[in-house]
Amino acid sequence: MKTQNKSEQDLISVTLHPRSSLHAPAHEDYRSLTLDRLRRDSARVRSLTLKHDLALHGVKKSDLKPSTTTATATITDLEASDLQTPIVSGMSQGSGEYFSRVGIGRPPKPLYMVLDTGSDVTWVQCAPCTDCYQQADPIYQPSASSSFASISCDTPQCQSLDLSACRNNSCLYQVSYGDGSYTVGDYVSETLTLGNAAVDNIAIGCGHDNEGLFVAAAGLLGLGAGSFSFPSQIKTPSFSYCLVDRDSNSASTLQFGISAPFTSNDVTTPLLKNRQMDTFYFVELAGIGVGGETVTVTVSAEAAGGGGGGVIVDSGTAVTRLQTAVYEAVRDKFRSGAAGLPGAGGVALFDTCYDLSGRQSVSVPTVDLHFAGGKAVRLPARNYLVPVDSAGTFCFAFAPTSSALQIIGNVQQQGIRVGFDLEKSTVGFAPNSC
Structure with a gap:
């Protein structure tokens, strides 16, 4: 924008x-x-x-x-x-x-x-x-x-x-x-x-x-x-x-009424229209990158027009939901890249957790959201590896859904200025612009 x-x-x-x-x-x-x-x-x-x-x-x-x-x-x-x-x-x-x-x-x-x-x-x-x-x-x-x-x-x-x-x-x-x-x-x-x-x-x-x-x-x-x-x-x-x-x-x-301060280094992507679901802000999420490897997300054709499915940006949902096959591929790549960390039991909807008690820092795979147009938002580690208790248990903060509707949640949006240009029908993501 x-x-x-x-x-x-x-x-x-x-x-x-x-x-x-x-x-x-x-x-x-x-x-x-x-x-x-x-x-x-x-x-x-x-x-x-x-x-x-x-x-x-x-x-x-x-x-x-x-x-x-x-x-x-x-x-x-x-x-x-x-x-x-x-x-x-x-x-x-x-x-x-x-x-x-x-x-x-x-x-x-x-x-x-x-x-x-x-x-x-x-x-x-x-x-x-x-x-x-x-x-x-x-x-x-x-x-x-x-x-x-x-x-x-x-x-x-x-x-x-x-x-x-x-x-x-x-x-x-x-x-x-x-x-x-x-x-x-x-x-x-x-x-x-x-x-x-x-x-x-x-x-x-x-x-x-x-x-x-x-x-x-x-x-x-x-x-x-x-x-x-x-x-x-x-x-x-x-x-x-x-x-x-x-x-x-x-x-x-x-x-x-104030355009977000996006630069050429930030990510903007078109908002997709869906005649039957005009409330939601649909985007074309092309893939999820984990440790430099990308898992493809194919949904834009479904969301366009009046079809089902698609990916929305939502401020009210906490944890990003991905279709089960996509989620499992993303999760498995993360597990592979974090194989050196001690595992812990799953917590509620989180099935990939680690015991990081006593550690000051750890190395984990990078996670990127790839949008239409070739640009990607690199998430801070705190936006996808989150604490779930006071004992040092951290979990991978994505979850599967059986629905065709996929959701980019607010845990993944933390610390990123998310701007909706309603005239140009675009949404932008500017990290560290709070």
């Missing part, structure tokens, strides 16, 4: 926080936290896989359908550094997701929200609660916001909802995530504040009944490619994020 000459009114930047900002974890030790995180991650992958499979059969049960007419969001009083928000790792809560601090309403009430490039709908838990899960912040009170407004049942936004109802001419919504998680409530217009920027007239869900995988965050910021996602509503030409290390106390940013 090249730097675009955009006016200051098109820019939003949000800081990304460490997860320690949220309430204390409820896990006995690091291993139990890891196991909880991997259980949640497996459920997340099942949800995305089901969404993929339903879309192939023309069924969409998770997000809003595209509409040709929507309310226009407006961005007011922005500086070049305004439209950005902090990101925090969800590790301490057993979550593989990342959170941002977003203000809801006027005056803005700051809430932690999950960043999700695999969903379009933005929503928050709202009072009064029929069934709300525990979150770090107080439950959002619509009555305290001067910018809260119902959306009428006869509007295109409401009529385009996949699952909707009407009460006193106010629109109701339901979003199901395929794994049993769901949110139900009022579909409303509200002001969102990111950093120093207030964005008016954003359609969001005000959820009174919310159940499932959600932990600690007040809701979800939908960053998908569909018509009702937050980037689409504010009509931003681009957005980018950098995910800090899951155990880090440092911070980074989620930025809108």
